[in-house]
Amino acid sequence: MKAVQVVSDHHIKLFLNFPSLLFANDKNYIRPLDQDIETVFDPKKNKFFRSGECERFIFLNDKHEMVGKIAVFINKKYRQAQPTGGIGFFDCINDQTTANFIFDFAKKRLQEKGMEAMDGPINFGERDKFWGLLIEGFSEPLYAMNYNAPYYKELFENYGFKIYFNQLCFGRKVYDGVNENFLRMHERISKNPAISARRMKIKDLEKYAADFTEVYNKAWANHGEGKEISKAHTLKLFSTLKPVINEHISWFVYENEKPIAMWMNIPDLNQWFKYLDGKFGLWQKLKFLLVKKFKTNKKMVGLVFGIVPEWQRKGIDGYMIWEGTKHFRKTTDFEDYEMQWIGDFNPKMIRIAENLETEVTRKLATYRYIFDRNKAFERHKML
Known part of the structure; x- marks a missing residue:
């Protein structure tokens, strides 16, 4: 298996098209607008390049078939207990060995830049877009919301990622x-x-x-x-x-x-x-x-x-x-109303949502992987 950095128009096309091929038979999948994805990786349009760096890769097996993709990035304003990088736009076939190769690759890239942990899947941008892994409520995603197959949860957790915080969406009938x-x-x-x-x-x-x-x-x-x-x-x-x-x-x-x-x-x-x-x-x-x-x-x-x-x-x-x-x-x-996600570390906002007599419609998770496996893991602090 090998990693190929996305630099050419051909690579970009492969990066953008891969999820549609992976989820071709999933009736709930909605392809994000290509321009919304590409804006994330455009230094002229994404202000986060001013304080960070981002690169993306596709992964090919020995038959030169595409089996996964990922973005790896550092945002100096993303201050955590330890220097923490990010991974996002992860997609992968249902194979743990392939996922482990991709995660190991991302880990190595971030370690070379002084990072001690990685969060994912997150966005090289604000939290309101492309943030978190869907783990419950596999219905049509809201605009700019990540969508993935249920097996992604196992790929992350089997590698060793732990939930840093859950992201809850609440909804109700109008x-x-x-x-x-x-x-x-x-x-x-x-x-x-x-x-x-x-x-x-x-x-x-x-x-x-x-x-x-x-x-x-x-x-x-x-x-x-x-x-x-x-x-x-x-x-x-x-x-x-x-x-x-x-x-x-x-x-x-x-x-x-x-x-x-x-x-x-x-x-x-x-x-x-x-x-x-x-x-x-x-x-x-x-x-x-x-x-x-x-x-x-x-x-x-x-x-x-x-x-x-x-x-x-x-x-x-x-x-x-x-x-x-x-x-x-x-x-x-x-007829239907659904709120953008609320972190489980924010009980004040969760109470407001519950007071609207809503129910949890879907749950996403932001995962963290600490490179030093002997270091204690802590969840996001409560507000």
């Missing part, structure tokens, strides 16, 4: 009953004339970007590993999402004109992208517009939920949820 406590909260808060709930509107995107930034920074920036974001960053994100924003499903709450809470949701893009086979050229963009127009998307995804500290535990969550739910039940076709 028309399921709403918690009675939320209804009482809504009734009580509704009597306060200073409080109002408003849905996000595209024509006022800049205003809502500013309001989102204010709430997010107060609610999450000092929470665990959070960091402040700028209005410019939020506006760039909102502008990117503009073609798929549904004005009925993202909500803000105000005290007079001061933003105090937000609940950001978007349609699940994979319900449209699954018809494009990973491509997004001119023809696929036209096809996307047609699919978006004529194929009803019945799944929405929860991105962020936040309340400023001074209004937490005062009923604003129930007020906002019922205001939003009443509205999008009347104005949209959505």
